[in-house]
Amino acid sequence: MKKFLLFIFLISIGIFIYFNFNKNDIYTLLDDVNLYAIVDKYYIYGTHMNISGSIDLSNYSDIKLVFKSLDNELSYDLNYNNGKFFVSTFINDGIYLDDIPINDYLVFIKVIYGDEVKYYSLRNDTDYNDISYYTVTKNDRNNLISIKFFKSDKDYMYVSVKDKKLPDNYYDVVIDPGHGGEDPGASFSSYTEAELNLEIALKLMKKFDSIGLKSILTRIDDTFPSPYGSNSRTSLPYDVGAKYFISIHLNSSDSKMRYGGVEVYAPNKANLDFASSLASNIVNSANTTYSHNEAFNVDRGVYVRTFTSEDVKSSISEAHNKGYKPYPISTDTNYYFMIRETGGIATGAYIDGRNKDIGKNNYYLSNVGAEAYLLELGYINYWPDLNKLVDNQDDYVDGIVNAFKEKK
Numbered sequence: 001m002k003k004f005l006l007f008i009f010l011i012s013i014g015i016f017i018y019f020n021f022n023k024n025d026i027y028t029l030l031d032d033v034n035l036y037a038i039v040d041k042y043y044i045y046g047t048h049m050n051i052s053g054s055i056d057l058s059n060y061s062d063i064k065l066v067f068k069s070l071d072n073e074l075s076y077d078l079n080y081n082n083g084k085f086f087v088s089t090f091i092n093d094g095i096y097l098d099d100i101p102i103n104d105y106l107v108f109i110k111v112i113y114g115d116e117v118k119y120y121s122l123r124n125d126t127d128y129n130d131i132s133y134y135t136v137t138k139n140d141r142n143n144l145i146s147i148k149f150f151k152s153d154k155d156y157m158y159v160s161v162k163d164k165k166l167p168d169n170y171y172d173v174v175i176d177p178g179h180g181g182e183d184p185g186a187s188f189s190s191y192t193e194a195e196l197n198l199e200i201a202l203k204l205m206k207k208f209d210s211i212g213l214k215s216i217l218t219r220i221d222d223t224f225p226s227p228y229g230s231n232s233r234t235s236l237p238y239d240v241g242a243k244y245f246i247s248i249h250l251n252s253s254d255s256k257m258r259y260g261g262v263e264v265y266a267p268n269k270a271n272l273d274f275a276s277s278l279a280s281n282i283v284n285s286a287n288t289t290y291s292h293n294e295a296f297n298v299d300r301g302v303y304v305r306t307f308t309s310e311d312v313k314s315s316i317s318e319a320h321n322k323g324y325k326p327y328p329i330s331t332d333t334n335y336y337f338m339i340r341e342t343g344g345i346a347t348g349a350y351i352d353g354r355n356k357d358i359g360k361n362n363y364y365l366s367n368v369g370a371e372a373y374l375l376e377l378g379y380i381n382y383w384p385d386l387n388k389l390v391d392n393q394d395d396y397v398d399g400i401v402n403a404f405k406e407k408k
Protein backbone atom coordinates (compact mmCIF):
# COMPACT_ATOMS: atom_id res chain seq x y z
CA MET A 1 0.00 0.00 0.00
CA LYS A 2 2.78 2.41 0.93
CA LYS A 3 4.58 1.65 -2.34
CA PHE A 4 1.39 2.34 -4.27
CA LEU A 5 0.95 5.76 -2.57
CA LEU A 6 4.57 6.62 -3.31
CA PHE A 7 3.98 5.62 -6.95
CA ILE A 8 0.88 7.88 -7.21
CA PHE A 9 2.80 10.70 -5.52
CA LEU A 10 5.71 10.48 -8.00
CA ILE A 11 3.34 10.30 -10.99
CA SER A 12 1.53 13.41 -9.70
CA ILE A 13 4.80 15.32 -9.40
CA GLY A 14 5.73 14.20 -12.89
CA ILE A 15 2.44 15.40 -14.35
CA PHE A 16 2.74 18.70 -12.42
CA ILE A 17 6.28 19.38 -13.70
CA TYR A 18 5.37 18.34 -17.26
CA PHE A 19 2.38 20.70 -17.52
CA ASN A 20 4.03 23.66 -15.81
CA PHE A 21 7.12 23.33 -17.92
CA ASN A 22 5.07 23.31 -21.08
CA LYS A 23 2.73 26.08 -19.95
CA ASN A 24 5.68 28.50 -19.66
CA ASP A 25 7.46 27.42 -22.74
CA ILE A 26 6.57 30.30 -25.02
CA TYR A 27 10.06 30.07 -26.47
CA THR A 28 8.73 27.42 -28.83
CA LEU A 29 7.26 30.45 -30.63
CA LEU A 30 10.81 31.20 -31.77
CA ASP A 31 11.33 27.79 -33.37
CA ASP A 32 10.50 28.77 -36.94
CA VAL A 33 11.64 32.39 -36.72
CA ASN A 34 14.90 33.17 -38.47
CA LEU A 35 14.36 36.80 -39.50
CA TYR A 36 15.12 39.90 -37.49
CA ALA A 37 14.14 43.54 -37.27
CA ILE A 38 16.39 45.97 -35.40
CA VAL A 39 14.91 48.09 -32.59
CA ASP A 40 16.63 51.47 -32.28
CA LYS A 41 14.16 53.16 -29.92
CA TYR A 42 11.42 52.10 -27.55
CA TYR A 43 9.81 54.08 -24.80
CA ILE A 44 6.76 54.37 -22.60
CA TYR A 45 5.12 57.78 -22.33
CA GLY A 46 2.13 57.93 -20.02
CA THR A 47 0.15 54.74 -20.70
CA HIS A 48 1.47 53.98 -24.19
CA MET A 49 4.52 52.29 -25.65
CA ASN A 50 6.21 53.16 -28.91
CA ILE A 51 8.77 51.06 -30.78
CA SER A 52 10.75 52.00 -33.86
CA GLY A 53 13.65 50.62 -35.83
CA SER A 54 14.66 49.15 -39.15
CA ILE A 55 13.54 46.17 -41.21
CA ASP A 56 14.25 45.12 -44.82
CA LEU A 57 11.02 44.70 -46.76
CA SER A 58 9.83 44.67 -50.32
CA ASN A 59 6.58 43.66 -52.01
CA TYR A 60 4.74 42.98 -48.75
CA SER A 61 0.98 43.39 -48.43
CA ASP A 62 0.62 44.14 -44.71
CA ILE A 63 2.74 44.73 -41.62
CA LYS A 64 1.74 44.44 -37.94
CA LEU A 65 3.39 44.42 -34.55
CA VAL A 66 2.16 41.37 -32.63
CA PHE A 67 2.29 40.28 -29.01
CA LYS A 68 2.22 36.50 -29.29
CA SER A 69 1.38 34.18 -26.41
CA LEU A 70 0.87 30.43 -26.64
CA ASP A 71 -2.88 30.84 -27.07
CA ASN A 72 -3.36 34.35 -28.42
CA GLU A 73 -2.00 37.06 -30.71
CA LEU A 74 -2.55 40.78 -30.08
CA SER A 75 -2.10 42.82 -33.24
CA TYR A 76 -1.13 46.50 -33.56
CA ASP A 77 -0.91 48.65 -36.67
CA LEU A 78 2.64 49.39 -37.71
CA ASN A 79 3.89 52.08 -40.09
CA TYR A 80 6.63 51.33 -42.59
CA ASN A 81 8.57 53.85 -44.61
CA ASN A 82 11.90 53.45 -46.40
CA GLY A 83 13.34 50.65 -44.29
CA LYS A 84 12.03 52.11 -41.02
CA PHE A 85 9.13 50.88 -38.91
CA PHE A 86 7.36 52.79 -36.14
CA VAL A 87 4.16 52.36 -34.16
CA SER A 88 3.00 55.98 -33.94
CA THR A 89 4.17 59.51 -34.70
CA PHE A 90 2.52 60.68 -31.46
CA ILE A 91 4.47 60.18 -28.23
CA ASN A 92 1.32 59.46 -26.18
CA ASP A 93 -0.17 57.05 -28.70
CA GLY A 94 0.75 53.58 -29.94
CA ILE A 95 0.41 50.46 -27.81
CA TYR A 96 -2.04 51.05 -24.95
CA LEU A 97 -0.41 49.08 -22.13
CA ASP A 98 -3.27 49.01 -19.65
CA ASP A 99 -5.41 46.89 -22.02
CA ILE A 100 -2.97 44.01 -22.47
CA PRO A 101 -4.38 40.80 -20.92
CA ILE A 102 -2.38 38.98 -18.24
CA ASN A 103 -0.04 36.55 -20.00
CA ASP A 104 3.52 36.03 -21.25
CA TYR A 105 4.31 37.32 -24.73
CA LEU A 106 7.04 37.43 -27.29
CA VAL A 107 6.87 40.45 -29.58
CA PHE A 108 7.27 40.07 -33.33
CA ILE A 109 6.79 42.01 -36.50
CA LYS A 110 4.36 40.05 -38.64
CA VAL A 111 4.72 40.65 -42.36
CA ILE A 112 2.23 39.32 -44.87
CA TYR A 113 3.43 38.62 -48.41
CA GLY A 114 0.38 37.57 -50.40
CA ASP A 115 -0.52 34.14 -48.95
CA GLU A 116 2.65 33.87 -46.94
CA VAL A 117 3.19 35.13 -43.36
CA LYS A 118 6.65 35.79 -41.94
CA TYR A 119 7.52 36.64 -38.34
CA TYR A 120 10.52 38.83 -37.55
CA SER A 121 11.99 38.64 -34.06
CA LEU A 122 13.19 41.90 -32.45
CA ARG A 123 16.88 42.53 -31.86
CA ASN A 124 17.64 45.34 -29.40
CA ASP A 125 20.15 47.86 -30.71
CA THR A 126 19.76 50.27 -27.74
CA ASP A 127 21.35 50.30 -24.30
CA TYR A 128 18.12 51.02 -22.42
CA ASN A 129 17.45 49.13 -19.20
CA ASP A 130 14.62 46.64 -18.77
CA ILE A 131 11.26 48.30 -18.04
CA SER A 132 8.81 47.63 -15.20
CA TYR A 133 5.50 49.42 -15.67
CA TYR A 134 2.46 49.45 -13.38
CA THR A 135 -0.88 50.11 -15.06
CA VAL A 136 -3.12 52.93 -13.82
CA THR A 137 -5.06 51.83 -10.72
CA LYS A 138 -8.54 50.58 -11.63
CA ASN A 139 -10.90 49.16 -9.00
CA ASP A 140 -7.92 48.95 -6.64
CA ARG A 141 -6.04 46.68 -9.04
CA ASN A 142 -2.97 47.03 -11.22
CA ASN A 143 -0.96 44.94 -13.62
CA LEU A 144 2.81 44.83 -13.59
CA ILE A 145 4.24 44.79 -17.11
CA SER A 146 7.87 43.70 -17.49
CA ILE A 147 9.64 44.35 -20.77
CA LYS A 148 12.96 42.67 -21.50
CA PHE A 149 15.15 41.93 -24.46
CA PHE A 150 17.17 38.73 -24.54
CA LYS A 151 20.14 37.65 -26.58
CA SER A 152 20.76 33.93 -26.62
CA ASP A 153 21.00 31.78 -29.73
CA LYS A 154 18.11 33.98 -30.89
CA ASP A 155 17.32 37.60 -30.00
CA TYR A 156 13.83 38.40 -28.82
CA MET A 157 11.62 40.87 -26.94
CA TYR A 158 9.73 39.43 -23.99
CA VAL A 159 6.75 41.01 -22.24
CA SER A 160 5.05 39.59 -19.16
CA VAL A 161 1.82 40.96 -17.70
CA LYS A 162 0.98 39.95 -14.13
CA ASP A 163 -1.68 40.95 -11.64
CA LYS A 164 0.21 42.96 -9.00
CA LYS A 165 -0.94 45.75 -6.73
CA LEU A 166 0.80 49.11 -6.96
CA PRO A 167 3.62 49.19 -4.34
CA ASP A 168 3.22 51.70 -1.47
CA ASN A 169 5.83 54.08 -2.89
CA TYR A 170 4.31 54.10 -6.40
CA TYR A 171 1.60 56.49 -7.63
CA ASP A 172 -0.64 57.01 -10.65
CA VAL A 173 -0.40 60.80 -10.81
CA VAL A 174 2.07 63.45 -9.62
CA ILE A 175 0.46 66.84 -8.98
CA ASP A 176 2.78 69.82 -9.04
CA PRO A 177 1.54 73.00 -7.33
CA GLY A 178 3.68 75.53 -9.23
CA HIS A 179 6.15 77.86 -7.46
CA GLY A 180 6.33 78.03 -3.62
CA GLY A 181 8.65 79.30 -0.89
CA GLU A 182 11.05 81.94 -2.20
CA ASP A 183 9.11 81.93 -5.52
CA PRO A 184 5.51 83.16 -5.04
CA GLY A 185 4.78 83.18 -8.80
CA ALA A 186 2.26 85.74 -10.03
CA SER A 187 0.45 87.83 -7.45
CA PHE A 188 -2.54 90.17 -7.36
CA SER A 189 -4.48 91.89 -4.60
CA SER A 190 -3.63 89.89 -1.47
CA TYR A 191 -3.24 86.59 -3.34
CA THR A 192 -0.19 84.74 -4.64
CA GLU A 193 -0.16 82.08 -7.30
CA ALA A 194 1.91 79.76 -5.06
CA GLU A 195 -0.73 79.62 -2.30
CA LEU A 196 -3.73 79.23 -4.62
CA ASN A 197 -1.90 76.54 -6.67
CA LEU A 198 -1.28 74.60 -3.44
CA GLU A 199 -4.89 74.89 -2.22
CA ILE A 200 -6.17 73.60 -5.57
CA ALA A 201 -3.55 70.82 -5.75
CA LEU A 202 -4.44 69.53 -2.26
CA LYS A 203 -8.12 69.40 -3.25
CA LEU A 204 -7.21 67.65 -6.50
CA MET A 205 -5.27 64.97 -4.58
CA LYS A 206 -8.32 64.25 -2.37
CA LYS A 207 -10.60 64.08 -5.40
CA PHE A 208 -8.29 61.69 -7.27
CA ASP A 209 -8.28 59.54 -4.14
CA SER A 210 -12.08 59.45 -4.14
CA ILE A 211 -12.11 57.95 -7.65
CA GLY A 212 -9.38 55.42 -6.79
CA LEU A 213 -6.36 57.14 -8.35
CA LYS A 214 -3.25 57.36 -6.18
CA SER A 215 -1.60 60.79 -6.38
CA ILE A 216 1.26 62.60 -4.68
CA LEU A 217 2.32 66.28 -4.58
CA THR A 218 5.71 67.82 -5.37
CA ARG A 219 5.17 70.07 -2.33
CA ILE A 220 2.61 70.05 0.48
CA ASP A 221 3.45 73.43 2.03
CA ASP A 222 4.93 76.81 1.13
CA THR A 223 8.39 75.53 0.17
CA PHE A 224 10.33 75.54 -3.09
CA PRO A 225 11.30 72.03 -4.29
CA SER A 226 14.52 72.07 -6.31
CA PRO A 227 13.81 71.62 -10.03
CA TYR A 228 16.53 68.99 -10.65
CA GLY A 229 18.57 66.37 -8.83
CA SER A 230 17.43 63.76 -6.30
CA ASN A 231 14.00 64.28 -4.68
CA SER A 232 13.26 67.16 -7.02
CA ARG A 233 10.22 68.47 -8.83
CA THR A 234 11.21 66.68 -12.04
CA SER A 235 12.54 63.44 -10.49
CA LEU A 236 9.39 62.64 -8.48
CA PRO A 237 7.28 61.27 -11.37
CA TYR A 238 10.12 58.89 -12.35
CA ASP A 239 10.76 57.86 -8.73
CA VAL A 240 7.11 56.90 -8.14
CA GLY A 241 6.41 55.42 -11.59
CA ALA A 242 3.69 58.02 -12.31
CA LYS A 243 1.76 57.80 -15.56
CA TYR A 244 0.58 61.43 -15.39
CA PHE A 245 2.13 64.70 -14.26
CA ILE A 246 -0.20 67.65 -13.73
CA SER A 247 1.37 71.02 -13.01
CA ILE A 248 -1.02 73.61 -11.56
CA HIS A 249 -0.43 77.29 -12.40
CA LEU A 250 -2.25 80.59 -12.66
CA ASN A 251 -1.62 83.08 -15.42
CA SER A 252 -1.03 86.79 -15.27
CA SER A 253 -1.53 89.21 -18.13
CA ASP A 254 0.01 92.61 -18.62
CA SER A 255 -2.26 95.43 -17.53
CA LYS A 256 -3.46 96.32 -21.05
CA MET A 257 -5.00 92.90 -21.64
CA ARG A 258 -8.45 92.34 -20.29
CA TYR A 259 -9.26 88.69 -20.52
CA GLY A 260 -9.05 85.52 -18.50
CA GLY A 261 -9.61 81.84 -19.20
CA VAL A 262 -8.03 78.41 -19.27
CA GLU A 263 -4.82 77.38 -21.03
CA VAL A 264 -3.76 73.71 -21.10
CA TYR A 265 -0.14 73.26 -22.18
CA ALA A 266 0.58 69.89 -23.79
CA PRO A 267 3.86 68.34 -24.98
CA ASN A 268 4.98 68.74 -28.57
CA LYS A 269 4.23 65.74 -30.84
CA ALA A 270 1.39 64.50 -28.64
CA ASN A 271 -2.09 63.48 -29.62
CA LEU A 272 -4.04 66.40 -28.15
CA ASP A 273 -7.36 64.66 -27.42
CA PHE A 274 -6.73 64.50 -23.67
CA ALA A 275 -5.47 68.10 -23.56
CA SER A 276 -8.70 69.19 -25.31
CA SER A 277 -10.74 67.14 -22.88
CA LEU A 278 -8.97 68.74 -19.90
CA ALA A 279 -9.63 72.22 -21.32
CA SER A 280 -13.31 71.66 -22.13
CA ASN A 281 -14.06 69.86 -18.85
CA ILE A 282 -12.47 72.67 -16.81
CA VAL A 283 -14.31 75.35 -18.81
CA ASN A 284 -17.65 73.56 -18.35
CA SER A 285 -17.24 72.63 -14.70
CA ALA A 286 -15.83 75.97 -13.51
CA ASN A 287 -18.13 77.95 -15.78
CA THR A 288 -15.14 79.84 -17.13
CA THR A 289 -13.81 80.48 -20.67
CA TYR A 290 -11.07 79.38 -23.01
CA SER A 291 -8.22 81.89 -22.96
CA HIS A 292 -8.01 84.42 -25.80
CA ASN A 293 -4.23 84.28 -25.74
CA GLU A 294 -3.18 83.40 -29.30
CA ALA A 295 0.51 82.68 -28.73
CA PHE A 296 1.20 78.92 -29.04
CA ASN A 297 -2.55 78.22 -29.26
CA VAL A 298 -3.37 75.06 -31.28
CA ASP A 299 -6.97 74.29 -30.31
CA ARG A 300 -9.65 75.71 -27.99
CA GLY A 301 -7.80 76.15 -24.68
CA VAL A 302 -4.91 73.94 -25.87
CA TYR A 303 -1.35 75.23 -26.24
CA VAL A 304 1.92 73.67 -27.38
CA ARG A 305 4.85 75.89 -26.51
CA THR A 306 8.25 75.05 -27.97
CA PHE A 307 11.47 77.07 -28.14
CA THR A 308 11.39 79.92 -30.62
CA SER A 309 14.50 80.50 -32.73
CA GLU A 310 15.21 83.42 -30.35
CA ASP A 311 15.03 81.03 -27.36
CA VAL A 312 17.44 78.65 -29.10
CA LYS A 313 19.85 81.51 -29.87
CA SER A 314 19.86 82.78 -26.30
CA SER A 315 20.41 79.26 -24.94
CA ILE A 316 23.43 78.86 -27.22
CA SER A 317 24.91 82.21 -26.24
CA GLU A 318 24.38 81.42 -22.54
CA ALA A 319 26.36 78.20 -23.09
CA HIS A 320 29.19 80.14 -24.75
CA ASN A 321 29.25 82.70 -21.95
CA LYS A 322 29.37 80.06 -19.24
CA GLY A 323 31.82 77.85 -21.13
CA TYR A 324 29.86 74.63 -21.78
CA LYS A 325 28.88 72.92 -25.01
CA PRO A 326 25.39 74.13 -26.09
CA TYR A 327 22.46 71.81 -25.43
CA PRO A 328 21.13 69.85 -28.41
CA ILE A 329 17.91 71.84 -28.76
CA SER A 330 15.78 73.14 -31.60
CA THR A 331 12.45 74.83 -32.26
CA ASP A 332 10.87 71.38 -31.64
CA THR A 333 12.07 71.38 -28.04
CA ASN A 334 9.41 71.70 -25.34
CA TYR A 335 9.64 75.08 -23.61
CA TYR A 336 8.32 74.25 -20.12
CA PHE A 337 10.78 72.17 -18.10
CA MET A 338 7.96 70.47 -16.15
CA ILE A 339 6.65 69.05 -19.42
CA ARG A 340 10.04 68.43 -21.06
CA GLU A 341 12.11 67.01 -18.20
CA THR A 342 9.44 64.64 -16.82
CA GLY A 343 9.03 62.68 -20.07
CA GLY A 344 12.60 61.48 -20.62
CA ILE A 345 13.56 60.85 -24.24
CA ALA A 346 9.92 61.13 -25.42
CA THR A 347 9.75 64.86 -24.62
CA GLY A 348 13.39 65.71 -25.31
CA ALA A 349 14.64 66.12 -21.72
CA TYR A 350 18.17 67.50 -21.91
CA ILE A 351 19.28 68.87 -18.53
CA ASP A 352 22.35 66.64 -18.31
CA GLY A 353 24.39 68.64 -15.78
CA ARG A 354 26.66 70.49 -18.21
CA ASN A 355 25.36 73.83 -16.90
CA LYS A 356 26.51 73.63 -13.28
CA ASP A 357 24.17 76.47 -12.24
CA ILE A 358 20.98 74.47 -12.73
CA GLY A 359 22.07 70.94 -11.86
CA LYS A 360 21.15 67.66 -13.50
CA ASN A 361 17.99 65.74 -14.31
CA ASN A 362 19.08 62.22 -13.34
CA TYR A 363 16.47 60.78 -15.70
CA TYR A 364 17.05 62.84 -18.83
CA LEU A 365 17.85 59.65 -20.81
CA SER A 366 14.96 57.66 -19.36
CA ASN A 367 12.82 55.69 -21.81
CA VAL A 368 9.90 55.81 -19.36
CA GLY A 369 8.18 59.13 -18.70
CA ALA A 370 4.98 60.63 -17.31
CA GLU A 371 2.43 62.22 -19.65
CA ALA A 372 2.60 65.87 -18.58
CA TYR A 373 0.19 68.78 -18.78
CA LEU A 374 0.68 72.27 -17.41
CA LEU A 375 -2.60 73.91 -16.51
CA GLU A 376 -2.95 77.68 -16.39
CA LEU A 377 -6.38 77.61 -14.76
CA GLY A 378 -7.07 81.33 -15.05
CA TYR A 379 -5.63 84.83 -14.81
CA ILE A 380 -4.88 85.93 -11.26
CA ASN A 381 -5.13 89.63 -12.21
CA TYR A 382 -8.51 89.28 -13.94
CA TRP A 383 -11.20 89.61 -11.26
CA PRO A 384 -13.82 87.27 -12.81
CA ASP A 385 -11.16 84.51 -12.85
CA LEU A 386 -9.66 85.34 -9.45
CA ASN A 387 -13.04 85.27 -7.72
CA LYS A 388 -13.68 81.76 -9.03
CA LEU A 389 -10.13 80.58 -8.29
CA VAL A 390 -10.57 81.66 -4.67
CA ASP A 391 -14.22 80.67 -4.06
CA ASN A 392 -14.94 77.82 -6.49
CA GLN A 393 -11.75 75.73 -6.41
CA ASP A 394 -13.74 72.47 -6.29
CA ASP A 395 -15.25 73.27 -9.70
CA TYR A 396 -11.80 73.47 -11.30
CA VAL A 397 -10.80 70.25 -9.54
CA ASP A 398 -13.97 68.50 -10.74
CA GLY A 399 -13.21 69.59 -14.31
CA ILE A 400 -9.73 68.02 -14.19
CA VAL A 401 -11.02 64.83 -12.59
CA ASN A 402 -13.91 64.57 -15.07
CA ALA A 403 -11.37 64.51 -17.93
CA PHE A 404 -9.63 61.56 -16.21
CA LYS A 405 -12.95 59.78 -15.66
CA GLU A 406 -13.80 60.12 -19.36
CA LYS A 407 -10.45 58.65 -20.38
CA LYS A 408 -10.75 54.94 -21.13
Ligand SMILES: [Zn+2]
Nearest residue numbers: 178185249250
Ligand atom coordinates in the same frame (compact mmCIF):
# COMPACT_ATOMS: atom_id res chain seq x y z
ZN1 LIG B 1 3.12 79.82 -12.60
